[in-house]
Amino acid sequence: GAVVSQHPSWVICKSGTSVKIECRSLDFQATTMFWYRQFPKQSLMLMATSNEGSKATYEQGVEKDKFLINHASLTLSTLTVTSAHPEDSSFYICSATGTRPDTQYFGPGTRLTVL
Amino acid sequence: SQQGEEDPQALSIQEGENATMNCSYKTSINNLQWYRQNSGRGLVHLILIRSNEREKHSGRLRVTLDTSKKSSSLLITASRAADTASYFCATDGSSNTGKLIFGQGTTLQVKP
Numbered sequence: 001g002a003v004v005s006q007h008p009s010w011v012i013c014k015s016g017t018s019v020k021i022e023c024r025s026l027d028f029q030a031t032t033m034f035w036y037r038q039f040p041k042q043s044l045m046l047m048a049t050s051n052e053g054s055k056a057t058y059e060q061g062v063e064k065d066k067f068l069i070n071h072a073s074l075t076l077s078t079l080t081v082t083s084a085h086p087e088d089s090s091f092y093i094c095s096a097t098g099t100r101p102d103t104q105y106f107g108p109g110t111r112l113t114v115l
Numbered sequence: 116s117q118q119g120e121e122d123p124q125a126l127s128i129q130e131g132e133n134a135t136m137n138c139s140y141k142t143s144i145n146n147l148q149w150y151r152q153n154s155g156r157g158l159v160h161l162i163l164i165r166s167n168e169r170e171k172h173s174g175r176l177r178v179t180l181d182t183s184k185k186s187s188s189l190l191i192t193a194s195r196a197a198d199t200a201s202y203f204c205a206t207d208g209s210s211n212t213g214k215l216i217f218g219q220g221t222t223l224q225v226k227p
Binding site: 006032034041042043044045046049091093095097101102103104105106107108109111 | 145146150155156157158159160163203207211212213214215216217218219220222
């Protein structure tokens with residue numbers, strides 16, 4: 001149980017385009033979902049926290065107009081990278097919590113490459 | 116912001132040896148967790164230790180926590196080539212929001 005999926009697993013796009021990444025909790029209802037970014041050989045940096053039906057809370061330094069997060073249901077959150085640029089190329093990972101906030105279940109990640 | 120530091124950054128050992136990784140953090144916590152990440156993959160939860168616990172075991176893993184020193188260690192005994200991965204500690208920063216703050220990670224290579 002407690003499986004989180006991400007789609008797509010990898011994406012290549014041209015500079016200036018927008019990319020949407022989906023994060024789904026497959027067998028539980030996710031009250032909270034988190035989005036992280038990970039650059040090569042670095043750790044995970046929390047970008048934002050999203051709760052179903054409410055606006056996401058962004059970490060300091062993360063542009064909310066560039067990284068649009070929608071948490072429309074208890075099983076789906078989406079991250080849209082708008083007007084992507086090469087510096088946005090990274091590994092994006094989502095996680096979700098259910099009834100226990102101290103237990104996060106991580107998705108497999110999405111590799112974004114912006115040309 | 117990142118609050119965890121891990122030591123060493125990289126570790127290379129022979130199969131069968133033990134591997135010890137250390138993590139330090141800066142603020143008070145409710146719990147500390149260790150995760151494993153294979154190259155280019157998502158995170159796998161290994162173990163959670165609460166602030167009132169000092170040691171916890173899970174199979175070949177042993178985690179210690181010293182809240183007075185704000186540090187934790189992860190010991191992998193009798194390592195295997197399949198243990199090759201990056202290992203991260205993460206703390207909740209004593210919040211109840213579920214937010215995690217990750218350390219920089221230790222890259223472990225176990226040579227067969």
